[in-house]
Amino acid sequence: MKPFLELSQIGKTYPTPAGPPAVIVENFNLRLRKGEFVTLIGHSGCGKSTVLSMIAGLTEPSTGGMILAGREVAGAGPDRGVVFQAPCLLPWFTAFENVMLGVDQVYYTADAEERRQIAEYYLSVVGLGEAMHLRPASLSQGMRQRAGIARAFALSPKLLLLDEPFGMLDSLTRYELQEVLLDLWQRNQKTALMVTHDVDEALFLSDRVVMMTNGPAATVGEVLEVGFPRPRSRAQLLADPAYYALREQLIGFLEERSHLRPVAAPPPAVPPPSRPAASRRPLQRLLGALTAA
Amino acid sequence: MKRLKLDWLILPLFGLAVILAAWAISSATWASNLPSPLKTWESSRDYVLQPFAKRGEMDQGILRFTWYSLVLVAQGYALAVLVGTPIGFLLGLSRTFARTFDPLIQILRPVSPLAWLPLGLVLFLNTGKEAGTYGALFTIAICSMWPTVLNTAVGVRAVPQDYLNVGRVLKLSRWKMLTRILIPATLPYMFTGFRLSLGIAWLVIVAAEMLTGRPGVGGFLWQEYNSLIYEHIILSIIVIGLVGFVLDRLMSLLESRFKTA
Numbered sequence: 001m002k003p004f005l006e007l008s009q010i011g012k013t014y015p016t017p018a019g020p021p022a023v024i025v026e027n028f029n030l031r032l033r034k035g036e037f038v039t040l041i042g043h044s045g046c047g048k049s050t051v052l053s054m055i056a057g058l059t060e061p062s063t064g065g066m067i068l069a070g071r072e073v074a075g076a077g078p079d080r081g082v083v084f085q086a087p088c089l090l091p092w093f094t095a096f097e098n099v100m101l102g103v104d105q106v107y108y109t110a111d112a113e114e115r116r117q118i119a120e121y122y123l124s125v126v127g128l129g130e131a132m133h134l135r136p137a138s139l140s141q142g143m144r145q146r147a148g149i150a151r152a153f154a155l156s157p158k159l160l161l162l163d164e165p166f167g168m169l170d171s172l173t174r175y176e177l178q179e180v181l182l183d184l185w186q187r188n189q190k191t192a193l194m195v196t197h198d199v200d201e202a203l204f205l206s207d208r209v210v211m212m213t214n215g216p217a218a219t220v221g222e223v224l225e226v227g228f229p230r231p232r233s234r235a236q237l238l239a240d241p242a243y244y245a246l247r248e249q250l251i252g253f254l255e256e257r258s259h260l261r262p263v264a265a266p267p268p269a270v271p272p273p274s275r276p277a278a279s280r281r282p283l284q285r286l287l288g289a290l291t292a293a
Numbered sequence: 294m295k296r297l298k299l300d301w302l303i304l305p306l307f308g309l310a311v312i313l314a315a316w317a318i319s320s321a322t323w324a325s326n327l328p329s330p331l332k333t334w335e336s337s338r339d340y341v342l343q344p345f346a347k348r349g350e351m352d353q354g355i356l357r358f359t360w361y362s363l364v365l366v367a368q369g370y371a372l373a374v375l376v377g378t379p380i381g382f383l384l385g386l387s388r389t390f391a392r393t394f395d396p397l398i399q400i401l402r403p404v405s406p407l408a409w410l411p412l413g414l415v416l417f418l419n420t421g422k423e424a425g426t427y428g429a430l431f432t433i434a435i436c437s438m439w440p441t442v443l444n445t446a447v448g449v450r451a452v453p454q455d456y457l458n459v460g461r462v463l464k465l466s467r468w469k470m471l472t473r474i475l476i477p478a479t480l481p482y483m484f485t486g487f488r489l490s491l492g493i494a495w496l497v498i499v500a501a502e503m504l505t506g507r508p509g510v511g512g513f514l515w516q517e518y519n520s521l522i523y524e525h526i527i528l529s530i531i532v533i534g535l536v537g538f539v540l541d542r543l544m545s546l547l548e549s550r551f552k553t554a
């Protein structure tokens with residue numbers, strides 16, 4: 001079967017003022033089936049957000065290309081809905097208006113009433129039915145991210161891109177929103193790619209977990225199939241011994257890779273300078289500091 | 294130190310008393326041409342108590358003069374905002390535009406209104422009698438434009454990349470990008486610029502009226518200086534200061550409303 005999303009040889013390098021250009025991501029290949037939920041996991045700073053940003057079209061890849069649903073894509077567009085880490089709601093609009101901004105763009109053939117209904121539907125599905133006419137400033141962090149999710153789904157995108165969407169939430173809210181996301185994803189049969197550094201989140205949500213090696217020149221390390229039946233429940237997962245085996249494997253990979261990081265040599269052991277007791281007096285210390293400066 | 298409940302009232306009144314005393318002592322000792330506070334009040338009473346009276350072209354109530362000045366300032370300031378805001382946007386959005394015009398702006402910005410006014414008069418010389426008005430408008434506009442231009446440019450450059458990314462993902466048209474994202478995000482900076490510009494516009498009006506002899510609070514001040522009625526110089530200064538203060542307060546109120554949005 002042809003993949004729904006195909007990334008081939010994607011890479012990103014930045015020129016540096018002096019010396020060779022910095023290679024962030026190199027030779028990144030990945031194929032997603034239609035309707036699949038895939039997570040990218042890796043240490044922070046390894047370049048996983050860069051990969052997502054390139055797929056979203058917000059960062060231009062230095063090498064390689066991608067095909068989405070049979071077409072090559074370049075540049076950003078509403079066929080790829082993005083849920084940003086900070087929800088990135090526009091603070092001068094209400095949650096509803098934020099969603100409508102995208103709905104107006106995508107459903108330009110629908111009339112105003114239909115568009116309003118689309119926005120209201122997604123907002124109520126994520127649980128913002130009551131609060132949709134509030135500005136982000138009056139919403140909690142979790143509610144803002146709900147609006148961010150609603151905005152992405154309301155675009156009815158071919159591909160859903162999530163950049164550590166729950167990274168800034170407390171763990172209870174995070175669990176709640178993971179279920180909201182899973183529910184929406186299942187209802188809409190979306191293909192989704194999510195970046196995270198939370199092992200449990202990756203296992204709970206995804207069909208496959210792609211582990212990235214550490215940068216510079218990060219790329220796909222290993223791929224883990226997560227075969228738990230859907231719909232999933234957290235309790236059921238936690239009762240499954242296979243869950244712990246997968247978890248072990250993921251953490252093992254991450255720890256091993258983190259040891260590959262270059263570590264600076266420990267500082268040389270220099271004994272603290274011993275001073276004559278007289279110089280510890282405040283005035284002397286002050287004078288000393290002044291002359292030293 | 295213990296804080297009294299009426300500090301906000303007592304301390305400014307105390308400050309005022311100190312200044313009044315210094316004024317009275319100065320006029321009684323070394324500055325013999327300086328009218329005393331009492332004499333100033335007696336001479337100004339008609340102008341203050343009948344603030345809208347019109348006894349002649351240059352003999353009107355002080356608020357009537359102030360009104361003339363405010364109208365002229367409003368026109369010049371409106372011109373400054375209308376011209377300065379788009380220039381600020383262009384400076385903030387286009388690197389080429391900024392590189393081209395930034396040096397010029399930095400050179401024109403410190404030029405005094407007193408230097409612009411003659412040029413303004415020359416520019417509108419062919420309008421005959423109205424040359425004074427147009428020249429004053431030109432001077433107010435060009436002097437008060439810069440804070441609006443520069444603050445808007447800074448604001449546009451400071452729009453968070455995240456907001457721009459939202460616009461890019463949604464593929465907003467240029468117009469929607471401007472009206473839905475750039476302008477709302479820049480608004481707080483723009484209003485800071487508007488407030489500073491208004492302050493300058495009010496500074497310039499006095500100079501413009503002095504040189505053109507237009508009726509207004511600045512023209513009145515200059516005329517009374519030439520007529521040796523020094524009390525009215527002080528009256529005019531007080532009124533100019535008070536009006537400037539009120540304008541600034543009003544703009545701060547407006548500004549703070551947009552800060553939270």
